[in-house]
Amino acid sequence: MSQTTNTGARYAFDSSGPESFAQYARLERHLDQTTATRLAPPVLTAGMTCWEVGAGGGSIARLMSRIVGPSGLVIATDLDTSHMTRWDGVTELNNVTVMRHNVLNGPVKGGPFDLIHARLLLVHLPTPTEVLRELANALAPGGWLVIEEYEMTDPRSPLLAVPPGGDVALFDEVLAAIADELTRHGADLGWGRRVHQTMLAEGLLDVDSIVHRESWSGDPTGNMLYDINSRQLQPQMEAAGLPAKRLDEFRCMIRDPRFAALSYEFVSTRGRAPRKAEQS
Ligand SMILES: C[S@@+](CC[C@H](N)C(=O)[O-])C[C@H]1O[C@@H](n2cnc3c(N)ncnc32)[C@H](O)[C@@H]1O
Helix, strand or coil: CCCECCCCCECCCCCCCCCHHHHHHHHHHHHHHHHHHHCCCCCCCCCCEEEEECCCCCHHHHHHHHHHCCCCEEEEEECCCCCHHHHHHCCCCCCEEEEECCHHHCCCCCCCEEEEEEECCHHHCCCHHHHHHHHHHCEEEEEEEEEEEEECCCCCCCEEECCCCCCHHHHHHHHHHHHHHHHHCCCCCCHHHCHHHHHHHCCCEEEEEEEECCEEECCCCCCCHHHHHHHHCHHHHHHCCCCHHHHHHHHHHHCCCCCEEECCEEEEEEEECCCHHHCC
């Protein structure tokens, strides 16, 4: 089941459903390299205390664990921590604490933090600005906040190549239906490009943003994220009037190796709290 937050908004995806494994694995393959670059020193270094919020499959919590080493600590939280208890047969790494926690209830205990990272989380929340403020307030002096989101308001079709007879309108229709479904669950699809301004407004320094986008070629195994999302949200999209047959046709088209489309636009923004000497 998708999970209800304390404001009544529900996270759109079923994090315990059969497709969730494919979703987390695909996100990690798409994004971990970019995230690792964004967390390079001085953002993440040995001995830090870190909070990985909405940790999902936990790949970034594991990265943090390796870098902070035995003198550091990583707290990895999520509404559903079951994906992290299956880490290669290891329940917990020595310097990682895994906790069920709803970020809408405020910061987890264990701060202040030298680094707080949240990827593809705030976009799904009804109050991303307020949550960002709470995360910023949970930083230690000089600590980093890294917020990474998909931005989904670009009106241009991401299509790059269509196989002969491919239905361009169907592709755009299904992507719009996925976006509608996320919005219906409270996601703010333009939030990714507002993070930078919001960090500045919270008084963070050295704020910078980068955008990552890549081509996704037709994947016969069904592991393209558009394919996975269409399966995850199929019952809701059918209820909203999109026939199952059309979704099957969509998946048939995007599994053709001659198909290609741009990924969702990934915006990574980071900023740091003022150090003691910089505080007014
Ligand atoms: C799209 S997944 C991203 C997972 C991971 N951050 C990644 O990028 O690979 C979003 C995650 O946020 C979690 N989540 C959603 N709402 C949350 C909330 N209110 N508090 C904590 N975690 C939440 C979900 O359970 C899910 O694991």
